[in-house]
Amino acid sequence: MISLILLVFRIYEIIVLARVILSWVHPDPSHPVVEWIHRLTEPLLDPIRRLLPSEKIGLDFSPLILLLLLELLERFLLRSLYSF
Numbered sequence: 001m002i003s004l005i006l007l008v009f010r011i012y013e014i015i016v017l018a019r020v021i022l023s024w025v026h027p028d029p030s031h032p033v034v035e036w037i038h039r040l041t042e043p044l045l046d047p048i049r050r051l052l053p054s055e056k057i058g059l060d061f062s063p064l065i066l067l068l069l070l071e072l073l074e075r076f077l078l079r080s081l082y083s084f
Contacts, residue, residue, distance in 0.1 A: 002081055009074045013067060015040050020063050041066075 019041045027034050041063075048062040 002078060005074070005077060005081070009070060012040075013070060016045075016063050016066055016070075019045075023060070 015037055019037050022034060022037060029035070029038075044066055045062045048065050049060065052061060052065070
């Protein structure tokens with residue numbers, strides 16, 4: 001069970017990192033892989049973006065914050081599961 005949770009978190013972290021890399025290279029947005037990555041990450045990145053004033057500084061820190069939140073959630077879940 002714990003290894004499955006770890007695997008899911010790692011896969012999602014890789015998808016978020018892929019989203020960051022895609023933002024650097026500007027691929028075709030209609031490519032199926034790019035659309036898939038956007039569909040998977042946008043539901044979690046959009047609320048973070050609304051809270052951050054990224055347009056004032058010109059940098060989008062939402063993926064970094066999402067990765068930190070995922071790490072905290074993962075640690076909380078694992079600690080809770082180990083306590084059972």
